[in-house]
Amino acid sequence: MKIATYNVNGINGRLPVLLRWLAMAQPDIVCLQELKAPQEKFPLEAIEEVGYHAIWHGQKSWNGIAVLSKDQDMRQISNVLAGDQDDGQSRYLEVLVHGLLICCLYLPNGNPAPGPKFDYKLQWFKRLQQHAAMLLEKKLPVLLIGDFNVIPSDLDVYKPERWLDDALFRPETRRAFEKLLDQGWTDAIRTLYPNEKIYTFWDYFRNAYGRDAGLRIDHFLLSPTIKDRLSTGGVDGHVRGWEKTSDHAPVWIELNDGP
Incomplete structure (x- = not known):
C-alpha cells in the first residue's frame, strides 16, 4: 500500500499539478495540506475523475486538509484536534481507511518567533502530543502524516546555521517533535534513510530548488503496531520542478500488507 502526503499550497491553483502527479504516482491514500479553499470550493469532481474519493475540511484563504483514497470505504472520525474548543483553524483530519487510522495534519508555522504565532504553534503541538499518546494507548495502526513545520535536525536543512531563530528549527520546536518520537512513534523517512x-x-526565492537548498518538514510518524510494515519510501522531488507547482514535493511510503 502506497501512502503519500503533499502540501499543495492552494489546491485550485495547483490542481493541474496535483492531478498530473496522482496519475503518475498512483498512491492508494494521500494526505493534502494547505488547501486554501473553503469547503464548497474543493474540486471533488476533478479528483473523482482520476479515481479518488475524498474527505476534506476546507478553510477560506488559508489552511485546509484532505484525505484522498482509491477505496470509497473511508470514514471521517474527526476534523478537530482535541484540547481547544475555540480553535477554528482547519489543520487536523482523522480518517479510517484500509484498516488504518490516518491522521492528516498541518501544524502551524509559528513565525515570527517568539510571539503569539509561535505560542500557538507550541500549544497546538502540546495538544497533538496529548492526543497522540491517547491513540497509542488504544494500540491501533495509526499514522500521523503531513506538514509538521518542523526541521528535526541539522541533517534536515540546508545551512542549519541560517535557521537557528526560525520557528521551524528553534529548540522548543525540535524538543516538541522529539517528545512525540519518545512516545513510541517512528519517523518513517529518517528510519529508511538514517544518514x-x-x-x-x-x-x-533565491533559486532554492535549483541549488537544492531545502528542508525536510513533511513527515510520516508510525505507531508501534504498524512500523514493522514499513518497506520503502521517498520524495518525488521532480514535482517541485514542474511549472506552477507547490513549494513542497510529495512524500510517500509503502507498507506491506497487514492483518
Whole structure:
C-alpha cells in the first residue's frame, strides 16, 4: 500500500499539478495540506475523475486538509484536534481507511518567533502530543502524516546555521517533535534513510530548488503496531520542478500488507 502526503499550497491553483502527479504516482491514500479553499470550493469532481474519493475540511484563504483514497470505504472520525474548543483553524483530519487510522495534519508555522504565532504553534503541538499518546494507548495502526513545520535536525536543512531563530528549527520546536518520537512513534523517512540528506520543501526565492537548498518538514510518524510494515519510501522531488507547482514535493511510503 502506497501512502503519500503533499502540501499543495492552494489546491485550485495547483490542481493541474496535483492531478498530473496522482496519475503518475498512483498512491492508494494521500494526505493534502494547505488547501486554501473553503469547503464548497474543493474540486471533488476533478479528483473523482482520476479515481479518488475524498474527505476534506476546507478553510477560506488559508489552511485546509484532505484525505484522498482509491477505496470509497473511508470514514471521517474527526476534523478537530482535541484540547481547544475555540480553535477554528482547519489543520487536523482523522480518517479510517484500509484498516488504518490516518491522521492528516498541518501544524502551524509559528513565525515570527517568539510571539503569539509561535505560542500557538507550541500549544497546538502540546495538544497533538496529548492526543497522540491517547491513540497509542488504544494500540491501533495509526499514522500521523503531513506538514509538521518542523526541521528535526541539522541533517534536515540546508545551512542549519541560517535557521537557528526560525520557528521551524528553534529548540522548543525540535524538543516538541522529539517528545512525540519518545512516545513510541517512528519517523518513517529518517528510519529508511538514517544518514542521507532528504528534503521535502524548497522556497520559491533565491533559486532554492535549483541549488537544492531545502528542508525536510513533511513527515510520516508510525505507531508501534504498524512500523514493522514499513518497506520503502521517498520524495518525488521532480514535482517541485514542474511549472506552477507547490513549494513542497510529495512524500510517500509503502507498507506491506497487514492483518
